[in-house]
Amino acid sequence: MDLFKKCFDFTRADEVKALGVYPYFRPIEANEGPIVQIEGKKVIMAGSNNYLGLTSHPRVIEAAIKAIEKYGTGCSGSRYLTGTLDLHIELEERLAKFFGAEAVLLFSTGYQTAQGIIPTLAGRNEYVISDKDNHACIVAGTLMSKGAMGNLARYKHNDMDDLQRVIEKIPKDAPKLIVSDGVFSTGGEIVNLPRLVEIAKRNNARIMIDDAHSVGVIGKGGRGTASEFNLENEVDLTMGTFSKTFASLGGFVAGAERVINFIKHFSPALIFSASPTPSSVAAALAALEILEEEPERVTNLIDNANYMRKGLKGKGFHIIDGRTAIVPVIVGNDEIAFKMWKLLYDGGVFVNVFISPGVPEGRQMMRTSYMATHEKEQLDEIIHIFEQAGKQVGLI
Ligand SMILES: Cc1ncc(COP(=O)(O)O)c(C=O)c1O
Structure with missing residues (x-):
């Protein structure tokens, strides 16, 4: 055949x-x-994710042009080696401040961010617990995780009773990561974060929220899902994309410095892929400034x-x-x-x-x-x- x-x-x-x-x-x-x-x-x-309408904003366009003039059109290397610009560091620091996080790490796309984080953090005998309607990049990351084959657990869409049922079947002291979209990309619903946090705490689980459709949309000044529920200190990792509100291309994850440092040194999606282009980073930076100012x-x-x-x-x-x-x-x-x-x-x-x-x-x-x-x-x-x-x- x-x-x-x-x-x-x-x-x-x-x-x-x-x-x-x-x-x-x-x-x-x-x-x-x-x-x-x-x-x-x-x-x-009436179908774009250009939520704040910034892809054609003169300041965003000018920032992208200036970055090309200064740094050229591409980085030609991964962040790990020759692909880190001062511009990448600046955007990471500005985003960390925006989210009140210790550290932020950029990836080349949002898809790569989830796919790059989940298998890096969850290995053998560690569990990823995922909403059935999570975005494809979370599914891809979960399937790549060494823990996935026997240890993948999925719960009914935004159903916290089902999450409770699923998590109870997992050994209480086993390391666990609960992953959910903050705003679900198809239906637009917001995750029931207060209950998710409660369940995570009782069951020794860390939390990762994909805020691709939340940043610039919900939360204080558009700071996303954790901010929407005043649970900023309870979400361990918030990831997002620059392809929607930020009018550009790229992804990011915000969290504790030690965790971000680990991802930085062990995630193949980061280490073996070229860093976001200067114009993409500069455009996202300008979009972030506009979000903060307006x-x-x-x-x-x-x-x-x-x-x-x-x-x-x-x-x-x-x-x-x-x-x-x-x-x-x-x-x-x-x-x-x-x-x-x-x-x-x-x-x-x-x-x-x-x-x-x-x-x-x-x-x-x-x-x-x-x-x-x-x-x-x-x-x-x-x-x-x-x-x-x-x-x-x-x-x-
Ligand atoms: C929830 C969610 N996560 C991640 C992504 C991927 O983002 P990117 O377009 O930056 O790859 C998307 C985009 O469709 C999304 O909807």
């Missing part, structure tokens, strides 16, 4: 393309934040998302309610999902489509997400186009 047989047999994407409703890999030709250009046409972006951006973002929750619910859509920047609109099957996406796109709105098996059957959704910089008229237009499309596919 040929290894590539499965590749030749995979035709689902071509079939969807032939119907003209394929929503993925659409090239964006120009990006102004809430408005992007695709196939020569301006559409409202916390009202966080308020605008949540006001916009709340406006959309109310507006879409008011039209009769089934949404997953919440208080983050993510507003999932449930459509319930793949066919309606593709049709709905195409109607929205033709109407001038770009959203993300999640189909099965990426989400369970019945949970197929238009995952919409908002920016601090969306104008009210744009939000009203999104609601209007949703209403027309929803009526056409029989959803409302």
Whole structure:
């Protein structure tokens, strides 16, 4: 049997393309934040994670350009060897201050951060306990962990009773790491951190929270999940990404200096991969400064998302309610999902489509997400186009 047989047999994407409703890999030709250009046409972006709208902010752009002029376009080496710039250290120190953490370490992407931390910390006879809806990078890191084969434990999504049940099965004195998204990337729900902390404390477990969708969104001045619940001293490791609120590319982890120092010296994802580019680091640094100076951006973002929750619910859509920047609109099957996406796109709105098996059957959704910089008229237009499309596919 040929290894590539499965590749030749995979035709689902071509079939969807032939119907003209394929929503993925659409090239964006120009990006102004809430408005992007695709196939020569301006559409409202309602699916980006550019939460504070900073990818086109003049100060962020200027910082990236200046960094290229000073340091060049790439670092050509890992942090461990020739790839550490003073700029990396500056961003680490500034982030540590922002989170009130002892230390921060940068990675080249958010994905690499989780994948790089979990197997470095959890080895043989050590347990990683993970929410079933955690992001793929946490799953990848957990599967790579030496403890994973026999010692991987998963609990039902954000179900703290189930976490309690799972953790009770693990030897009480065994080293454990509980890992959860702070804000879940698909549904936008916030982890039940107070109960998670309580369970971790009673069971000798450390806690890692992935705040990719939380920083700049929840917590005091956008400081993320631990800050949201006043539990800054209880979360051992907070990781995040620069690809969303920070308008750039890269990842980071914040925690105790001794732990960060260990990850720094033992994580293959850090040691054997080139460091984030000068322009990426400088852009993230400028975005962090803007977040610190203009916390009202966080308020605008949540006001916009709340406006959309109310507006879409008011039209009769089934949404997953919440208080983050993510507003999932449930459509319930793949066919309606593709049709709905195409109607929205033709109407001038770009959203993300999640189909099965990426989400369970019945949970197929238009995952919409908002920016601090969306104008009210744009939000009203999104609601209007949703209403027309929803009526056409029989959803409302
Ligand atoms: C929860 C979560 N963690 C990590 C990542 C990965 O971040 P990055 O885009 O920096 O690789 C994402 C991005 O989709 C995410 O949603």
